Amino acid sequence: MRQPASVAATLERTDMSEEDEFELEPIEILELPLDAWHRGKGARMVEFAGYHMPIQYEGIMAEHIWTRENAGLFDVSHMGQLMLTGDGAAEALEAMVPGDISALKEGKMRYSLLLDEDGGVLDDMMITAVPMGLYVVVNGAVKWDDMGYLREHLPDEITINHMDDRALLALQGPKAVDALKRVVPGVDALYFMEAGSFFWGPKTDPEPLWISRSGYTGEDGFEISVPAAHAKALADQICAQPEVKPIGLGARDSLRLEAGLPLYGHDMNPEFDPVEASAAFAVSKRRRAEGGFFGSDRILNALANGPARKLVGISVDGKMPVREGAPVFAGDTQVGVITSGGFAPSVGAPIAMGYIDAGHNAVGSMLEAEVRGKRVSVTVKSLPFVPHHYHRKGAHT
């Protein structure tokens, strides 16, 4: 596994992931529309996915807890916002994703996976049916690869528009709805995994925003696509609400880990298919019956017979964090590897996720992880570590 670096080396490390193999080598580190805004709020900036990004403002722990109890504003403008247009876009995209995209109704969104020809996961993404076509949000670190891959495999009559003139903000937390409905009236009508266009700003010159009720923290919340030119004014207005503080990538990572949500390039990569990645729910019923997507033989076989290994939650005995790359053992036999791990502020203990071989990955399985040559007891746990609090239609609130 990766050895720790010196304190000085840790401080000098600007790339928060260290895992460059899934990222294009950036020619230069780019600035996002809110770069100066973050610096003005006291953010510490790091390089992530080819951009300068805020990793923290007042501190990861405090920002994490604030988001779980109030509302946190995240700048996720590094992510790729794509618009697919043209007749048959949904059907064409279904060759590469295992979800029922053609059945998606306008204003509804679905979590899906971009598959390589062997059924390996190239990216995870949110797909929303919009009047124009499909609005797709992909991970920043692989967005250029995704666009090339989609262009290669989609018919020429389907247009891919990279909306790089728009910023993307996420407002997450139990009080996100209270704060946002003051700024953008009507957003409280959305349920989890619904999206729509909402007007913001003066009645004489309102600006349409594309807003979904979704996120990456396990909490209720919204993701807001805004023209880059208006991003600062919107961020200022949202942050002026008493429930809201700006939150960095560090807390975004600890929040999503507690919520059991995978991080692409770490918990998912082309080596693993969707069933191994514990994302079988993204393989829609109709697609299971019909097959006919990249890697469908492998994926349907894994659904029928169980995957050879699976992404699972892992709780850790004691206080020592078990991090990405740590091997996991049953006795003397290595049965898996940790793909994400760290201290969980809302749990008050270290937690992790990793791929564990069949026969050892049932909930409750007692295993050992190796950290700096020492064994630490770990237990396979059901995900999430912290319950989701989504605003689902039909659920009691």
Add this chain to the structure above:
Amino acid sequence: MTRYFTEDHEWIEVDGDSATVGITDYAQSQLGDIVFAEVPATGATLKKGGDAAVVESVKAASDVYAPVSGTVIEGNAALEGDPALVNNDPEGEGWFFKITLSDTSELDSLMDAAAYKAFVDGL
């Protein structure tokens, strides 16, 4: 008693042939919330520049190196129950370990407080 500093952001306070070692206030402020610290066992032999302890923030694990060679007299047991001591009092109660120096001339290569301040200001 004299306090010296390393480019790896450790401090060492020397009293005769024994010394106390920790990480600097600058280091803790940059690392952020400390959630775990592992200190060396009493009697362990440390080599200047070798691994001595581990400090983990929410995000990352870092090695703490031995500023000088010597034998560990005591690790700070309080850090096990309260690793946040490293944030709250890095150059006091948040010390990592005490050692007996095996070669006091090794101190010559370390920085004094003024030199370390200049070093940090230049980062």
